[in-house]
Amino acid sequence: MWPDPWAVVAESDRAQWDYVPLERVGPLRFGMSPQEAAVTMEAGGYASDSATEITKFARLQQLRTRFRGVGTPPYGADVVAYYVDSMGLTCIAVDALSGPQVTFDGIRLIGRPPSELVAELTVYLEKTGRDLEFTTEGDVGSQELGMNPRAQRAGDVLLTRLVFGRPNDWAHTLYDCVPAEEWNVR
Numbered sequence: 001m002w003p004d005p006w007a008v009v010a011e012s013d014r015a016q017w018d019y020v021p022l023e024r025v026g027p028l029r030f031g032m033s034p035q036e037a038a039v040t041m042e043a044g045g046y047a048s049d050s051a052t053e054i055t056k057f058a059r060l061q062q063l064r065t066r067f068r069g070v071g072t073p074p075y076g077a078d079v080v081a082y083y084v085d086s087m088g089l090t091c092i093a094v095d096a097l098s099g100p101q102v103t104f105d106g107i108r109l110i111g112r113p114p115s116e117l118v119a120e121l122t123v124y125l126e127k128t129g130r131d132l133e134f135t136t137e138g139d140v141g142s143q144e145l146g147m148n149p150r151a152q153r154a155g156d157v158l159l160t161r162l163v164f165g166r167p168n169d170w171a172h173t174l175y176d177c178v179p180a181e182e183w184n185v186r
């Protein structure tokens with residue numbers, strides 16, 4: 001029997017991570033090598049596939065590793081990490097259905113109705129004097145905070161899947177450092 005592809009892991013059953021903008025998402029630190037990320041995630045109870053090349057930008061190789069917790073089907077991924085050559089980990093995507101709950105300054109980021117996150121993030125950005133920015137899909141995001149909320153389907157509803165990134169020498173903006181496969185409809 002195949003598991004329900006739209007099943008959403010209960011909040012109480014998710015790992016609880018925090019986010020430090022442009023530095024780390026839970027135990028994953030921007031700049032880590034694929035090997036360092038795999039060891040770190042394994043210590044937290046996650047299995048992974050091997051780092052796989054997904055594309056090249058000029059001479060830069062981009063790799064991907066998919067991490068899944070206990071009970072996640074082998075075809076699924078709770079967290080996807082993206083690396084660029086010697087720059088290491090540059091982008092992290094957290095699944096809306098089964099990924100860890102990531103919080104930032106008291107705001108729950110993962111697995112919520114997009115309108116709720118947009119409302120809460122808008123208030124936070126205005127309160128802290130940060131620019132209110134819209135993603136290419138019309139959601140509220142933040143270059144300064146390195147977060148790009150995306151909507152992910154869960155049956156007949158949408159929930160938030162976040163892509164976190166740290167632009168650096170190879171990408172000028174958060175949008176530029178998000179791999180093309182992350183822009184696919186989920």
